[in-house]
Amino acid sequence: MKRILLRTIVGLLLAVIVAYPVDWAIWKVRMVHGTGMGKVQVVHVLAEQMKGNKEAYYLDDVDMVDCSRSLFPRGGNGACWWVQQHRQVIDR
Secondary structure (H helix, E strand, O other): OHHHHHHHHHHHHHHHHHHHHHHHHHHHHHHHHOOOEEEEEEEEEEEEEEHHHEEEEEEEEEEEEEEEOOOOOEOOEOEHHHHHHOOEEEEO
16 A cells, blocks of 8 residues: 555656646747737735624726746746636735
8 A cells, every 4th residue: 555655656746847847848839939928817806804704895906917828837927727717816
């Protein structure tokens, strides 16, 4: 059982070690062609604390956020697949 767990952990670690530079290389090629970055619409919501442990939510702003079209965050921006799944940002 320990051997299987150890092999699984080592395999996952190797997969990440290989995936990171491959993802970077693909992203760099996309940047050369002008398709390495994208934009996603993000909604900012302001949450206010009220009496009785209640919260009130107010629409604050709607922005277009830059994102990288890659598996991992690149260029100081989040990955587009991640930003698209987290389009609503709640500011407390």
